[in-house]
Amino acid sequence: MTTPVAAAFIYSPELAGHVLREDHPLRPHRLRLAYDLLAAYGVFEQPGALLAVPRPATTEELLPVHSAEYIEAVRLLNRGDEHVNAARYNFNALGDNPPYPGMFEAALLSTGASLLAADLVMSGDVRIAFNASGGLHHAMRDRASGFCVFNDPAVAIAHLVARGQRVAYVDVDAHHGDGVQAAFYGSDQVLTISIHESGRYLFPGSGEVRESGESAGRGHSVNLPLLPYTDDDTYMWAFEATVPPLLEAFAPQVLVLQLGVDAHYLDPLAHLQLTTRAYSVILPRLLGLASKVVALGGGGYDIAAVARVWALEYGWMLGIDLPDEIPEAYQDTYGVKALRDPQPPQFDPSVIDRNLTYAEAQVTAIKATVFPFHGL
Numbered sequence: 001m002t003t004p005v006a007a008a009f010i011y012s013p014e015l016a017g018h019v020l021r022e023d024h025p026l027r028p029h030r031l032r033l034a035y036d037l038l039a040a041y042g043v044f045e046q047p048g049a050l051l052a053v054p055r056p057a058t059t060e061e062l063l064p065v066h067s068a069e070y071i072e073a074v075r076l077l078n079r080g081d082e083h084v085n086a087a088r089y090n091f092n093a094l095g096d097n098p099p100y101p102g103m104f105e106a107a108l109l110s111t112g113a114s115l116l117a118a119d120l121v122m123s124g125d126v127r128i129a130f131n132a133s134g135g136l137h138h139a140m141r142d143r144a145s146g147f148c149v150f151n152d153p154a155v156a157i158a159h160l161v162a163r164g165q166r167v168a169y170v171d172v173d174a175h176h177g178d179g180v181q182a183a184f185y186g187s188d189q190v191l192t193i194s195i196h197e198s199g200r201y202l203f204p205g206s207g208e209v210r211e212s213g214e215s216a217g218r219g220h221s222v223n224l225p226l227l228p229y230t231d232d233d234t235y236m237w238a239f240e241a242t243v244p245p246l247l248e249a250f251a252p253q254v255l256v257l258q259l260g261v262d263a264h265y266l267d268p269l270a271h272l273q274l275t276t277r278a279y280s281v282i283l284p285r286l287l288g289l290a291s292k293v294v295a296l297g298g299g300g301y302d303i304a305a306v307a308r309v310w311a312l313e314y315g316w317m318l319g320i321d322l323p324d325e326i327p328e329a330y331q332d333t334y335g336v337k338a339l340r341d342p343q344p345p346q347f348d349p350s351v352i353d354r355n356l357t358y359a360e361a362q363v364t365a366i367k368a369t370v371f372p373f374h375g376l
């Protein structure tokens with residue numbers, strides 16, 4: 001039996017209640033599905049579990065990452081102010097980033113939830129804090145991007161750095177963590193690592209190995225792009241070859257994780273092919289590489305798969321391997337009887353070979369260009 005590890009799950013119904021637009025792929029309701037699934041398993045009554053209620057971030061807390069002009073524009077758009085030029089801040093009613101009533105409050109609350117996660121782990125009372133509503137890694141200093149209004153990972157990291165912490169950020173979302181990379185591109189206090197589907201095939205188009213930081217931050221932005229249809233085995237191999245050595249060398253005081261689930265094989269927007277088998281290896285491995293962990297959510301558009309993976313992950317944060325059979329009353333909601341994926345998708349060997357060869361070339365390039373900055 002594994003010793004339970006204290007891990008907080010940050011939740012309130014307000015984090016899951018907003019709708020960006022009826023047909024928008026980002027559905028905050030998926031957080032409710034994850035919470036309900038965990039509650040059905042009785043996870044919150046387990047030793048070491050803690051449910052924590054978030055508070056909204058303040059405007060001042062956003063300022064290290066976002067401009068005052070942008071924050072004010074979000075506040076005004078939230079009220080339906082038609083004098084604001086929405087397009088200037090990359091908002092568009094029919095596009096990725098629609099302004100909607102309650103947008104400002106929702107973005108402040110999910111960002112405040114990430115700040116609470118940072119404060120909980122800094123206090124030493126909690127080893128791991130999981131804000132699944134966060135991880136909105138595309139938002140930029142002056143504009144919304146990729147369904148993200150405020151960049152809560154960057155705000156939480158800036159909060160930690162301001163308190164003297166060395167922070168590593170590992171992003172396993174299918175999309176490149178471009179906004180977090182941009183926020184700390186010139187800093188050696190923050191190591192950002194993003195593993196994602198190549199920008200040649202997927203939004204936001206960036207995330208090549210050669211984007212490795214500037215000035216003092218050289219070698220502190222790490223990108224591992226992978227080809228569409230990369231499977232568990234190639235992903236796990238490339239992860240193991242790069243992430244643990246870099247984290248061990250950088251020795252962060254706090255590790256911030258972006259746990260988007262759109263690299264899952266059922267995801268309708270991206271093309272990586274991970275199953276719960278890969279998540280069951282990668283997440284526990286990451287948790288073993290730092291003493292304090294802030295875990296955030298991220299993308300994920302097959303909402304039942306997202307709920308299953310986040311439920312499994314919170315279990316692993318507590319040192320619990322949840323039973324595979326989903327409690328019967330909930331099986332219809334999730335469309336499956338089991339928490340873990342069945343047999344992974346099958347591919348032609350030539351696809352597997354092509355993707356492994358590509359991954360090997362990326363790993364070689366990271367070892368040549370980034371490893372030397374860390375004495376590796």
Ligand SMILES: [Zn+2]
Pocket residue numbers: 173174175260262298299300
């Ligand atoms: Zn994503």
